[in-house]
Amino acid sequence: MKNIFSLIFLLITINTFSQILEPVKWSTTVEKISSTEYELIATATIDEKWHLYSQTVPEGGPMPTVFTFVGNSNYLKKGNTKEESGITIEDKTFNILVTYFENKTTFKQRIKLKKKPPFKINSEVNYMVCDDSKCIMPDPANLIFEL
Numbered sequence: 001m002k003n004i005f006s007l008i009f010l011l012i013t014i015n016t017f018s019q020i021l022e023p024v025k026w027s028t029t030v031e032k033i034s035s036t037e038y039e040l041i042a043t044a045t046i047d048e049k050w051h052l053y054s055q056t057v058p059e060g061g062p063m064p065t066v067f068t069f070v071g072n073s074n075y076l077k078k079g080n081t082k083e084e085s086g087i088t089i090e091d092k093t094f095n096i097l098v099t100y101f102e103n104k105t106t107f108k109q110r111i112k113l114k115k116k117p118p119f120k121i122n123s124e125v126n127y128m129v130c131d132d133s134k135c136i137m138p139d140p141a142n143l144i145f146e147l
Helices: 002-018
Strands: 024-032 037-046 051-053 066-069 075-083 087-091 096-101 104-113 120-126 141-146
Touching: 024 141, 037 051, 037 120, 066 104, 104 120
Parallel strands: none
Antiparallel strands: 024 037, 037 104, 051 096, 066 120, 075 104, 087 096, 120 141
C-alpha cells in the first residue's frame, strides 16, 4: 500500500513538472552606435499559438511587458525601451484594443557610456503571454547584455 502511494505521488510530481510552460525564449545582443552609444537588443522568440503583449497596454488590460535595467556607474539609459509595431486588435478577453507580438520580436534600449567596455548590464523583463485558452505570467527573465 505504501508503495502504491509513493508511485502515485511520483507520477503526479512528474506530471506537474512536465507542464511548466515557457512559451517565450529571450536572447540579447549589443550593437555599437558610436564610440559612446550602444543599443541593447532583447529578442523574444515566441512559441506558435502564443502572443506576448506590448509595453503599452491600456488600463484594465493584460499585464504589459516591462523592462527593468539595473543601474550602475558604467552607463546611462537614453529614453525608453522601443518595440516593434506588433499586431493591434480588439481583444475579446479584455474588451479593449491591445497590441501584441507573435513568433519573434525585438525590444531596443539606447544607452550612453560613462566608462569604456568591457562590462555587463543586467536587466529583468516581466511579461504576460496568452494562447487561445489561457494566459500565464512566467517568472521574470533575467537578461545580461555584454559590452
